Amino acid sequence: MSGGDETELEKPFAVEKAKTGRAKCKKCKSNIDKDTIRIAKLMSNPFGEGKMKAWHHVTCLFEIFAKQRATTKKIDDPQEDIDGWDQIADDDKKMILEKIEEFENNTPYKKKRPASTASDKPAKKTAKQSLSSVKPSPNVGTNISDKLNDEKKISIHRDNTFRQFRNICAEVANASSYIEKTAIIKRMLTTGYDGDNFKGDMVMWCKMLLPMANKMIYNLQSKQLVKLFARIFLQDESDMIEDLEQGDVAETIRKFFEINNAFKPNNKSLLTVHEVYLFLERLSQLTKEDEQIFHFKSIITRCTSNDLKMIIRLIKHDLRINAGPKHILEAIGPDVYRAYQLSHDLDTVLKRFTDELSKPTCSTNMSKNKTSPQNKVTISLMTPVFPMLAEACTSVEMAMKKCPNGMLSEVKYDGERVQVHKQGGVFRYFSRSLKPVLPHKVNHFKEYIPKAFPDGDDLILDSEILMIDTKTGQPLPFGTLGVHKKAEFTDANVCIIIFDCLYYNGDILLNKTMAERREILKKRMTTIPNRVVLSEVQEVNNPKDLAEMIAKVLKMGLEGLVLKDMNSMYEPGKRHWLKIKKDYLLNGAMADSADLVVLGAWYGTGNKGGLMSIFLMGCYDETIDKWVTVTKVHSGHDDATLDKLQKELDMVKIGKDPNLVPNWLKINKPMLPDFIAADPKKSPVWEITGAEFTNQGVHTADCISIRFPRVTRIRSDKNWATATSLKELKKLFQTSTESIDVSLLLKTSSSICKINKAVVKKKNSLKRKHSVDCDEENEEDNSMINTAAECNEENKQNIDGKMSKQIKMSGKNKEDYIQNTNEAKYYAFIGNDYIEYSSDGSPLNWIEGRKPKKGLPGNALPISGSSDYDPRLKGVLGGLSVVLSDNIMPERRKILSRTLITLGATVREDSSNPAGKITHVIHSKKEITERELRKWRFVGVRHVNESWIESAASLSIKPHEFPHAVNLRGSYCNCKCIHR
Template sequence: LVCVMSKAKDKSGSFYRFCQLCDEIEAKPSYNDKTEAISEFVQKFKGDVYLLMKFLLCKYDQRVYNIREKQLVKLMSRYLQCSHQDLLEDLEKGDHSQTCKSFIMQYKRDHPRRSSLTLKMVDQFLEQLTTATKEDDQLDIISNFFDLCTPEDVRYVTKIMDHDLKINIGPKFALNALHPKGYEAYKNSNDLELIVNRWQNHTLESVIDDSGPVGSGKKGKFTTNVSVMTPIKPMLARKVSSLAECFKRAPGGIFAEIKYDGERIQIHKDGDEFKCFSRNLKPVQEWKVKEVYGYIKKAAPKAESIILDGELLLVDTKTHQPLPFGTLNVHKKNNFAGANVCVYIFDICYLNGNVLLEDTIEDRRTTMQKYVKVIPDRVEVSELYEIKEESDLQVLMKRAMKEGLEGLVVKALGGPYSPNARHWFKLKKDYFDMADTVDLVVLGAYYGKGVQARATEKGLLSVFLMGSYDKESKQWKTVCKVGNGHDEATLKKLQKSVAKNFDKISKDPSKVPSHMDIHRQNVPDFLIKDIKTAPVWEIKGASFSTSQNHSVHTAGGISIRFPRVEKIRDDKDYNSHTTVEEILELASLDPISYVNNANERAKQVNSPSQLRSPSPSPSPSPKRSRSKSPAPKNAKKEPKEPVASTSKPRKQKRTREEFEEPDGESPVRIYTSANMKKAQKDILQTSADNSLDSKVIVQFGTTTGTNEGDFAKVLQKKWAKPAKKLKSNYKIGSLSDLGCIQPVKVDQRATMKVFVVTAISIGESGSIEVDALKDCAKKIFNFAQLKGASVHFLVDSLWPSSLRSFQVALSSQLNEEHGVHVMVYTDGQSNSNSNEVPKAKKAKTEETTNSSLGNLTAKLFASVNVVFDGFPENEKKKLARIVTKCGGSVSPSWV
């Protein structure tokens, strides 16, 4: 129950007054006016200033309430006993807090007319929410508290729960209302309560000297203390768009450091106790860092207490190269045997009672290398070079781009570590525009979220789904979502166009027509009615991308990083846009096309000329692959061409007379055999021959925890373990989405291992879905790369389309650098281009349907869409296969 304190004891201050202050801040046009409004309020305020500032800066409150917008709406429908659907429809207007307020006014007529809440009561309520994880417990807490609230109280409480008051105020202007240097003190200490206490005790005094060039970071310091186990605001980097700008901003000289594509981590060690914090100063999840603690202790045996700054990522133990961003989360699920969690250390802030923030970068680097030793693939020290010429910086940047790394961080010589200050510079390929723009068609629109929703109280559509036509599949594919490039006036004009030419589908995948290929994660709120009326916009971005983060887009695996609208092309229509084929060609020509691949990073190029580390680096382990030694100063060499990947495909043992290879250059090879039983036997055969590599055998599964297809039955007879594990994981809810994979080791002979991977890719129609297959394929190829294995598919009636389309779907997810040999085995009959159903399949079909359908032909259900209503699930699947094999299509429900 919520504890209600009497006002005689509770002097924390009126929450109603806080709401009035927020309204006043929101109405102020400038930041200085907002600061002045807070300052005037605080001077008269007699309550708890810490709680006041804590609520104003709720974005930085680290408490987790386990209630997002839709969960809150669900709880409100139960609390008010009103229609959940009505709440959801109102929520689409864009402001959940306003939805809660209006429905309380409508359904709770006995709500308090005057607020009696205090800041402490609200804080206690929020603290209670952090302990409730079950819906019924959350409902009890919310019901008891909301009974005490006016509708306006509820509006602001729900905003605080969402960590966003939407009044456009940050810590700089809020804390400077207390003291001119309040924000500077907060940056150093990251302790809001300490800052408020010092302000109240008149001990918050500045010793900052604002002189000195920006690049040097020499802006003095505050007398706030740094303590172990309390996170420090990390030093940050600002964007620069050219190499020359780095030298201009840091005239005293620069270092360049490789920028690793991992997660920022701040490591605190005090004796045997460890704490790790993220870039946002939140505790890092334990499973990510538990492997690291023991190695940090070994790497820094002389450090009783220490604070280190670095990047947490996954390292391939074969190539000793960092793996792409995001693989750490994949590692949690698949526990890759060929990869280690590793921390790359690039700075030290505290050592054995001494604060090192004001030490120069050279001194900090020397201290770090003295007290932190390298443990290969576990604890590494970042590469840092002194740069004297722009050409050296250019060569190093080219190396980073060729190796698939994020870029460079540039640091001024002699610079201190300034918490939360952007005195470093970052050079990333994302800041250099891609080679050309593309003209894309607007397929859909979304309501704005986050920053884009600040000016959208009434539900402005501000994010748009851009697409392109694929001549091969005769479908419209998605390329990217764009939310930048339009000013507010243009967005308001676009609302009329959307209302006229788009249908509201509320992100319902069943309402997407068959001529559009839209991944379920990208289904928009509104969808274009007639593609002939769709607008065409010119889109520019940082680069084309085949990153795993963009695998939900369907245009051949290509997307655009950081897209923005350059102009609205009223002079063009849907017939004159950039097609998928043209996009793929442009991406191949783009000099900074982004490929997120581990092997690409292992390629070597020349190091910059005359680069030196500010202090001796630890000797690398002999097994590690390092860049070549610096070239002579006068040698003007371009970076060498990348060395070919060392992971070469190995030919599989097969008989030429048994399988026929088709023509073509696809990395996915299709082998046709008249004797599929023999093919199955060969695939399942294991051997003790050490010359053979490992195998990944793929079977297909559903989201209901079953294996499907003729091949799955053969697999289960030989190895029952994958089917049992699939059922087990389905029951506990850990494997229930299309696009997931489940690898299981089933056999091992000498150095050869056999894995069966279940690809969750069979949809409601009973056939493999293209998007799900692509999602699974990317994960399977990455898994096979780590295991050094070949990949084997056997295609039967589960694939309703042509074998060529199956080959294309797999090829779009496979790069040469994977070094993976992919084989698809078929009897040549699983091709919808054929006008006849194979006799064996026909016989099976007739048997399945008790001969009720007679002699079927592939044209029987041409242009027919079927919905099965009232049939058992297993019968639905059988009948769905019959319809799709005979040229028809199946939908889950009537539209």
């Protein structure tokens, strides 16, 4: 055959499935995934004779067609034009034919082909005719892969309209409880709009309701979206940026859509859920601004302003409905959410349940909540499993209570968590958030893991990766794994530390105990020094050993410990392990903290949009006579305090403009705030507490920063001159490890047995001494209670019971427990305690263990009812308004009320107090039900256990509420309380 004949028979296009996943699309420049259909256009070879194939994603090729001239060759008949057409599957043919038909219908210059005469060659099939000739796949349902004809049939039904999707989102957002949110979604996906059967695409609805779990990535931040729509709407970008300061980009774009002159919103929504999903899918593949703008214009003409607002929220992965995967997927069935818990891979989970979900009459299946055998909830190799997590452990006693079977105490390594999947010679690595790990961190492990597990063909391992100094064997600080940081350490290797095994050669190990899984690792694993090692653990069965191990790791400068019950199973996504860090212990008494000055602020987002809610904290550097930055903090203030700060802080708006930074501030560009303090010497001082001091930040205080910072106290007693200076901060950083007072920890653990014996001995003593003077008894009891604060909860209950009995014995003692504010004539501060006195000098309130002596102190002042100044504001809990829950016993209420008054709080009766003034509700339980909570549904209220008061009393600081927050069983409340 001659060369001319070969050229004549060569087809202009080719199609196949990508073989390796390494080839890049000529248009979007991204890799074409393995086994994905790709189309090549034959082009002249610039390096020699003949033609070369320029491979494209199918979608990208048709986007190129849309911009080409009418005379440029395109695909008319796939059979004639595409090489390899007969070798691809029917589903792939259908997809390409749909693209051709869509292109033909939407191309304005496309002309109908003239009818061929009898003498012509057999007429080529149109895309529509070719589409009808392809046999349907046997498992086609109403999923995202539904064919075009099916979409046309269901698109007219209300269940498939984007308007109905928006209405359901609004209903869910307005629902007050999570049970109600789930019920709304279940009702929609079961009965549909008509109340009969749901006639939309259930899988697509689930994906749209969970944009945060869907894996579409748009790389469009709020300011980039504003930039695009300023061009689309022909609006001033600076005006839109200014409106964006309110914190909601979707609302900003909706507002300017309604007032622009370039495009007018529709009065009625014309979109379907399917159209919006396909729009978003295409948008995730576009990277150039012009392409994105063209794409947005293609849908804007069919949108109402609320349609566009919801589309922007889908792009931002936040529908603002306050519902997550649990509440959405449980509307379909508990097995769906359980399967999602294992992997957090929404696509995989929904595909696994496709057969049930895609049936229009699946309401019967949903109501029965049954799962077919093929949909068994389990883990699978090469699909990431959501990792088991750990909750904060605040004491040795808590650890012993949570792990009654003994525990494995494991060093908490300060690296990056990695889940390793090995299938034969193929490796995949997933981060804590189940995203692929950067290759430079893990690629070399494929050489060492097979050596460490010589018989391990198929594995799923839970591990931590970090840099290890090869000379000392010590781990390097967090952050050294970065590609640039890593190069700074020549005598260090990236090491993987294995601490758990989920899957081994076909055996799923989730239901084996921690001890059994650990034994498997010990038997099967060979250590590769500084490359693949087994985590360091110690079996612990008594509190003294645990306390000593905590002291040891903290002294070594390590992050802390992870504690695992010996009999515990591996439960993906559950926080059933414990983590101990120094800032968790003794209610934060061992944490690193500094008194820093507020230097700047940023606007918040979401509910805090338009408010200064993130703050730049810093200190004074006297050597250069400038202020330097230490950290940015966004937690620790409640809503009421944030509202007050908007008026109290004297700030100048600079909008992150480096040219407006004053000379007194030394700051790096990444930390440029929206606002700068007008005068740092007049700015407030706050106590900032964090996990540890670190030198890995971008701050100008000699790179010293605070990890996981939070505001723990507003230091109204300090100003800029008495706040922490840079010189003092350096000293704190250098002595951070050495200054840990582990004696407190050891004292606490060793006192448990002593307290038990003391309680019994004291009970017997009380029975014999009815005539002892009440004041002497109080002093003994105060010392007993003070010691008991360090013991476990059971001991506290014993002592409280003893105190209640003693109160009944003596009328005089009983009166001492009653706070009668009418008798208060004077007040004084003894340390941080606010004490009120009667006219004869008797103290009317105190904290157990530090009752003042009778008689007015030298600094006592008269209480004036007409004064605008309330001295209690200087107290540890000054300014707080507290209610005691009904579940607290009467005698205990008196003790807690007296303590709260001493700490400066106002104790209120719930029936006579406006809801808006209450800041905290105190409970005697660690868990309350929804029914109990109904009475306390006040906006902004924190629900805490009485241990929060004890912590404030013992440490003389306002403790963070999180470690003391009550568990809310059933559906959570609608208030903004902290809960777990």
